Amino acid sequence: xxxxxxxxxxxxxIEKISLVxxxxxxxxxxxxxxxxxxxxxxxxxxxNKNLHATLFGFGSLEKEIYELIREKIHQFSKQNQxxxxxxxxxxxxxxxxxxxxxxxxxxxxxxxxxxIAFGDVAKNVDFFNYTNKLxxxxxxxKKIKSKLSxxxxxxxxxxWCTLGYFDRKERFKIGNCLETMFFRYGxxx
Numbered sequence: 123x124x125x126x127x128x129x130x131x132x133x134x135x136i137e138k139i140s141l142v143x144x145x146x147x148x149x150x151x152x153x154x155x156x157x158x159x160x161x162x163x164x165x166x167x168x169x170n171k172n173l174h175a176t177l178f179g180f181g182s183l184e185k186e187i188y189e190l191i192r193e194k195i196h197q198f199s200k201q202n203q204x205x206x207x208x209x210x211x212x213x214x215x216x217x218x219x220x221x222x223x224x225x226x227x228x229x230x231x232x233x234x235x236x237x238i239a240f241g242d243v244a245k246n247v248d249f250f251n252y253t254n255k256l257x258x259x260x261x262x263x264k265k266i267k268s269k270l271s272x273x274x275x276x277x278x279x280x281x282w283c284t285l286g287y288f289d290r291k292e293r294f295k296i297g298n299c300l301e302t303m304f305f306r307y308g309x310x311x
Contacts, residue, residue, distance in 0.1 A: 139179075139180045139181070139182070139183055139188060140176050140177075140178065140179045140180065141176070141177045141178045141180070141195065142174040142175065142176050142177060143174060143175050143177060143207060143209070143249075144172065144173070144174045145173045145174060145175070145209070145283065149173075149209075149211075150173050153173055153239060153283070153285050154169065156214060156285065156307065157169040157237075157285055157286055159303065160237060160285075160286070160300075160303070163299060163300055163303065164288060164300070166288050166289050167237070167286055167287070167288050167289075168286050168287060168288075168289050169285060169286040170284055170285060170286050170287075173283050173285065174283060175209050175249070175281050175282065175283050176282075177249075177252075177253050177256070177276075178253065178256075178257075178276060179277065180270070183269070184269075187265065187266065187269045190263070190265060190266060191260065191266060194259065194260055194263060194266065195256070195260075198255075198256055198259045198260075202252070202255065202256075204252065207248055207249060207252065208248070209241060209246055209249055209281055210241050210245040210246055211239040211240060211241040211281075211282075211283065212240055212241050212242055212245065212309065213239070213240050213307055213308045213309055214237065214238070214239050214240075214285070214304065214307035214308075215237070215238060215240055215304055215307075215308065216234075216235075216236065216237060216238075216304065217234050217235070217236030217237065217238045217284065217287075218234065219234040220234075235287050235288050236284050236285075236286070236287045237284075237285045237286055237287065237288075238282045238283060238284050238285060239282060239283045239285060240280060240281075240282045241280060241281040241282070242279075242280055242281075243279055243280065246281045249281055250276075250281075253276055257274065257275060257276075260274070261274060
């Protein structure tokens with residue numbers, strides 16, 4: 123894990139807009155306890171404070187289109203009210219490093235230094251149905267469709283929450299103790 127490279131890449135990124143769902147206190151507390159164990163194992167681990175699952179990443183947008191999207195999301199939310207949306211995470215694992223370029227294929231056995239909670243589609247049907255309906259609703263507006271493109275979708279067929287990252291300048295190798303810890307949370311269902 124080359125965490126310093128990840129940190130530099132994150133800091134160099136242009137600010138982007140995302141629509142997120144924050145975790146409830148129960149889910150958050152479970153992850154805080156896991157993060158404490160990771161910090162105890164290696165004090166270079168830093169936990170994210172606002173634990174959330176991303177519904178969409180929009181990229182950088184002009185103010186006009188941002189306002190239009192915001193209004194449409196508000197309109198959709200009024201029409202499709204949800205009191206509570208449960209998100210189920212299957213495992214805790216290192217985040218994947220992806221190929222440089224436009225491909226979204228993870229490199230085998232290489233992490234980007236993050237630690238994520240991960241859930242698949244089968245256990246998060248409500249979450250994915252909601253995002254699919256919202257996608258169709260947004261793309262029904264011609265202005266939004268022209269800016270986001272007709273192919274606008276969630277990037278990954280999964281739900282995840284970034285718990286934190288290892289902040290190290292040198293390469294960080296996953297040793298037996300950390301591997302055992304990830305194995306322990308490898309199947310949370």
